Amino acid sequence: MPGSASEPYDLAVIGAGCAGLAGAVAASELGLSVVLLDASGQIGGQFYRHPAPTLGAVRPQALHHDWAAFDHLRRRLEASDITPLLGHHVWSVARESGKLWAVHAVTGADGEGERTVRVRARAILLTTGAYERQLPFPGWTVPGVVGAGGAQAMLKSGLVLPGNRIVVAGSGPLLLAVASSLAAAGARVPAVVEASGYLGYARHPRALAANPRKLAEAVVHGSALLRHRVRLRTRSAVTEVHGTDRVEAVTVSRIDPRWRPVPGTGQRIACDALAVGHGLVPQIDLATSLGCATRRTPDETCALVLDDLQETSVPGIWAAGETGGIGGAQLAVMEGELAGIAVTARLLGKPFLTGSGRARELRRRRIRMRAFADAMAVAHTPRPGWTEWLTDDTYVCRCEEVTAGRVREAVADFGARDARTVKLLTRAGMGWCQGRLCGAAVACLAACGGDGTVPPSAERRPLAVPVPLGALASLDEPDD
């Protein structure tokens, strides 16, 4: 049986979102034995997140555009021999004896009693997606403040809204998608507050012209906002949230090109929820713990360095989708398929597969879409002046309750110049989220003596997700 010591899988795909599904089905249809692991109980990842069957949603597709593409992938998955391991949180990938990889996961965390699972494979495809970048501001810990993508996730998977009157704020194209979904689901959205503008896209006319589908998407969202009378405020930011037990209002201020609030421009907008996010950060912990090389993206995050066939700098480890840089669902599907083809070509010794018309076409489209993604990233990169939104008592690390004042003290009085030193001095980043939420902010505050942009960090974490000690203790020795 594939997965046992004597017969490992050819390919283990970690992440069953757009990229993982496309990679798994492509490799399986070309003849590989494939195991597909995901922490979630359902396939689809962030983009195709959908309600659990127990919620009885009759038309889950109503909350999505491009549902047909997901349906197609799902049908191919169902028709394949792929082993789906859902509800499996992968905490480590390690090289085993010979040319095998061992994937370690915990499962049963939802109440059935946790246990560890180890699967072996000859190749790995990492498609672990991204998470939201959060920049703190006064009041961001008040109940009713949620991530912009988080609000979308609540709606898509739980069919609930975070409030009735929701301001959507931050930066990046996700804000438009989130605002139009929330409004379509019945929320009143008084404003979308975008810290950058959209004129930055005009500096990349070739990337725009080569990606008409992206422009069409923007028009769809734009007209949805018009229809629902949502006001779009660019070059502005939520600089304060009002309320103690619950959001009651937000202050929106004009900001200058460095994102510093312009004095005297604050305006109060009544609302009972705020959905806020400043773009996405590639989720690459498993890759960095394996030593895969990373690059700095145009919007100051860390993404994996990939060759033109999606292989990382570590031979035998491929990656696709957001792990290689934020680029959206369609790009993730294409890269996943390309990776599936490339792994098959390598393992079955069929190099002609990567020279096929399909592989060439995917590579061409990937270059075109990555150019658009880069233009998008440049347009929405956080500027250093956002730190001026912070008062000394604003929490930066909410897990460990470390304020901006304490981080500034670590920098000014104790000479900290990077997030790691700040962490050692203040505990910022030592809590449950392990710096995923506050890492970018702490790093920026620590680097304020430099150019002040958010320095990307590719921390190497030996465990990608929290693992109970009992699960670690129950690990047996690797087979020879």
Ligand SMILES: Cc1cc2nc3c(=O)[nH]c(=O)nc-3n(C[C@H](O)[C@H](O)[C@H](O)COP(=O)(O)OP(=O)(O)OC[C@H]3O[C@@H](n4cnc5c(N)ncnc54)[C@H](O)[C@@H]3O)c2cc1C
């Ligand atoms: C919160 C959020 C909301 C978003 N909402 C939208 C939207 O409304 N519209 C839009 O156009 N784009 C949205 N995006 C972006 C969009 O989701 C991505 O462009 C697209 O999903 C990329 O596909 P992917 O396969 O790379 O990653 P994903 O679809 O994110 O899939 C990654 C998968 O990997 C799994 N995973 C991660 N780590 C592990 C691990 N250690 N063990 C096991 N499984 C793991 C995750 O559970 C997930 O299923 C959102 C992104 C986020 C983070």
